[in-house]
Amino acid sequence: MKHLKSSNSQQSPKRRFSRNVFLYLPALVVACLLGTYLDLIFVGKSMYSFPVRPFPDVFSINIAFTLLILPFCTWLYLFIIGKIPAWSRPVFILLLSILASAMEKISVQWGFFNHTDQWKHGYTFVGYFVFLVLIRKIFKWGKGQGEVG
Template identity: 40%
Template sequence: MKNTAKQWKKSSLPSLQKKQSSSERNKEQQAYIIAALLSSIIGSYLDLFFVGIGMYHFPMRLFPDIFTVNIAFTLLLLPVSVILFLYVANRLRFLSRCIMILGIGMAALFIESASEQLGWFVHHTDWNHAYSFFGYMLFFMIVWRVFRFFSS
């Protein structure tokens, strides 16, 4: 009589997890790149729009004679943050991921206020920081859906 142990469905032991094939890994890596590029494009165009209508501006930015937006944020910080978010979110369950996105929205409020105090960011008097709270939550939900679409 042969003794075999069954794996628990919720077991997370690395030796028992299904290994990803190289094509699945490539697909996931491409999804990270697509999501990062999309985030950079969305962030750049939203900044261009809001700077264009005068809702905010960036007094401190790279190449101020060329760019009206902070390209360090839209081309570096935002895509790196998105990749980090996707990496963590991909390992979370639905409720934890929702709480994480809610936390990102809350963090955006505080980071935006701190950026203003440091002189990196100036908002129009009509700006409401709740726009950033909901905007970043929506942004990260969209990026998550795009990532899942391209990685599945």
């Protein structure tokens, strides 16, 4: 005897996962593109460089960062910020911006990143703050679009 599922049964974990992936996709694509283009602009203006990077003869930027690390960290950020109370989200973004600036200093010490004397780590702090707010807005927009229809 066949058992029919009712129309209001829960989604399978596989469908729920694929739906969730598509909710994050617009924000992750924008994060990759924005990170890549900003790196290309700043490297092109000789504001900073990436001495250690994959395929240095082909790419002037660190594509491992823009195509792997940045999207993963962006997904993690969006996942966490969706789980914390609304009142703590600005504080979380502020702390992540400070962390990004600190990580930049560490990457300079380790030889992964070089910058000119004109570069200020405050640029990184402000840049990541704006980036995180923008990515959150894009995610919310994409999530709203995904729920329509």
